[in-house]
Amino acid sequence: xxxxxxxxxxxxxxxxxxxxxxxxxxxxxxxxxxxxxxxxxxxxxxxxxxxxxxxxxxxxxxxxxxxxxxxxxxxxxxxxxxxxxxxxxxxxxxxxxxxxxxxxxxxxxxxxxxxxxxxxxxxxxxxxxxxxxxxxxxxxxxxxxxxxxxxxxxxxxxxxxxxxxxxxxxxxxxxxxxxxxxxxxxxxxxxxxxxxxxxxxxxxxxxxxxxxxxxxxxxxxxxxxxxxxxxxxxxxxxxxxxxxxxxxxxxxxxxxxxxxxxxxxxxxxxxxxxxxxxxxxxxxxxxxxxxxxxxxxxxxxxxxxxxxxxxxxxxxxxxxxxxxxxxxxxxxxxxxxxxxxxxxxxxxxxxxxxxxxxxxxxxxxxxxxxxxxxxxxxxxxxxxxxxxxxxxxxxxxxxxxxxxxxxxxxxxxxxxxxxxx
Numbered sequence: 254x255x256x257x258x259x260x261x262x263x264x265x266x267x268x269x270x271x272x273x274x275x276x277x278x279x280x281x282x283x284x285x286x287x288x289x290x291x292x293x294x295x296x297x298x299x300x301x302x303x304x305x306x307x308x309x310x311x312x313x314x315x316x317x318x319x320x321x322x323x324x325x326x327x328x329x330x331x332x333x334x335x336x337x338x339x340x341x342x343x344x345x346x347x348x349x350x351x352x353x354x355x356x357x358x359x360x361x362x363x364x365x366x367x368x369x370x371x372x373x374x375x376x377x378x379x380x381x382x383x384x385x386x387x388x389x390x391x392x393x394x395x396x397x398x399x400x401x402x403x404x405x406x407x408x409x410x411x412x413x414x415x416x417x418x419x420x421x422x423x424x425x426x427x428x429x430x431x432x433x434x435x436x437x438x439x440x441x442x443x444x445x446x447x448x449x450x451x452x453x454x455x456x457x458x459x460x461x462x463x464x465x466x467x468x469x470x471x472x473x474x475x476x477x478x479x480x481x482x483x484x485x486x487x488x489x490x491x492x493x494x495x496x497x498x499x500x501x502x503x504x505x506x507x508x509x510x511x512x513x514x515x516x517x518x519x520x521x522x523x524x525x526x527x528x529x530x531x532x533x534x535x536x537x538x539x540x541x542x543x544x545x546x547x548x549x550x551x552x553x554x555x556x557x558x559x560x561x562x563x564x565x566x567x568x569x570x571x572x573x574x575x576x577x578x579x580x581x582x583x584x585x586x587x588x589x590x591x592x593x594x595x596x597x598x599x600x601x602x603x604x605x606x607x608x609x610x611x612x613x614x615x616x617x618x619x620x621x622x623x624x625x626x627x628x629x630x631x632x633x634x635x636x637x638x639x640x641x642x643x644x645x646x647x648x649x650x651x652x653x654x655x656x657x658x659x660x661x662x663x664x665x666x667x668x669x670x671x672x673x674x
Contacts, residue, residue: 351378351659356391356408358665374672378425383482388437402441416486427489428482436462455502466520476528483537491540496557517558538569545575548604565618575601575622578629589634595645602653621657640670
C-alpha cells in the first residue's frame with residue numbers, strides 16, 4: 254500500500270472491499286430507483302430528489318460523502334486505489350532535523366534565538382515539552398482532569414500564539430509527552446499509581462512517582478493530553494518514558510496482572526496501539542522514544558518492556574536514544590563509546606536496520622534517532638561534544654541509511670556549529 258506522510262492504517266484491504274461492495278450496492282439501488290422514476294414520470298410523478306448516502310455508520314478511516322456520483326465502477330484496481338486514497342492523510346511530513354525544547358525555554362525570550370537558529374540552519378523541527386518529566390503540562394491546557402489535579406503550569410503563557418509563530422517560520426512541531434512517570438496522576442488517582450508491596454508509591458531517584466502501565470485509565474489520560482496537543486496545532490505526538498521503571502522498587506511492585514501471561518512488552522505495545530488509533534483518526538503521527546540499548550538485547554526488552562521490532566509495527570516513527578555516553582565501555586568493541594561518536598552511532602543504527610528488517614517495509618516505522626548534543630562529564634574518558642562530534646553523529650545516521658535525527662541538550666544550548674546552513 255502506498256503511504257502518505259508517516260501514518261500507516263490497518264485494515265485497509267477490508268475497507269476497500271467494503272467500499273467496493275457499498276458502491277456496487279449503490280448502483281444496483283440506483284438502477285431500481287431509475288426504473289421507478291421512469292415509471293413515475295410516465296404516470297405524472299416528479300421524483301427530482303438526489304440520492305443520498307444512508308448506509309449507517311462508517312468504518313474507521315473512511316469519509317462520509319454527501320452523495321455518490323453516478324460514474325461506472327471501472328476495474329477493481331481503480332476502485333481499490335480510490336478507496337486507498339480515502340484513508341490517507343493529505344499532509345506530507347518533512348524529513349525531520351530537530352532539537353529538544355523545554356517548556357520554560359519555549360515560554361521565554363530565549364525561544365527567539367532558537368527560532369533564528371532554525372531559520373539559519375538545516376534544522377526544521379522542534380520537540381517541545383507538553384508534559385514533562387515531573388508530570389507538568391506546560392500551558393493551561395483546556396482539559397478538566399489535568400486542571401483539577403493541578404498539573405497545568407503556565408510556562409508558556411500563549412501556546413496558540415507560539416504555535417502561530419512556529420508555523421510562520423515553517424517549523425514542524427512535535428509534542429513530547431512523558432508517559433508513566435507522573436506524580437500528579439499517581440497522587441490524584443491512587444488506583445492508577447504503581448505501588449510497592451506495602452502500598453506506597455514506586456518512585457525514581459528524585460522521588461517522582463510512577464503510574465501503572467497496565468492501567469487503561471493511564472492510557473486514556475495520556476491519549477487525551479495528546480489529542481489536546483494536536484488540537485492546539487502540534488504536527489506530531491512523541492511519547493517518552495513509554496516504558497516500565499527500573500530498579501529494586503520497580504521489580505517488587507504489584508502490577509495487578511499475571512506478568513507471565515501478560516508481559517511488560519504487551520502493556521507498552523498495547524498502550525501505543527491504543528493511542529495511535531485515536532490520534533490517527535485526527536491525522537496525527539505517533540512517535541515513541543526508546544532506549545538504544547534495547548536493540549538486539551532481550552534482557553533490556555524484558556526489563557523495560559520496549560520491544561523494538563514490535564513497536565516498529567505499531568508507531569509511525571521510532572526514536573532510539575543512541576547517545577554514545579549511554580553505552581558502557583567496550584560495547585561495540587569500542588574502549589570508550591563516548592569518545593567515538595561516529596562509530597558508536599553507526600553501530601547502534603546498523604543494529605536497528607537489522608532488527609527492523611523483520612518488519613515488511615510497508616508496515617515498518619521510520620527511524621529518527623536522538624543524538625548527543627551535550628558533554629557527558631560523568632563518563633570516564635569522555636570528550637567534549639561540539640560541532641565536529643555532532644556532525645559525526647549526523648553522518649553516521651546517513652551512512653546507516655536513515656535520513657532524520659533530533660539533537661538532545663537538556664539545557665537547550667545549541668549552536669550552528671556542526672550544522673549545515
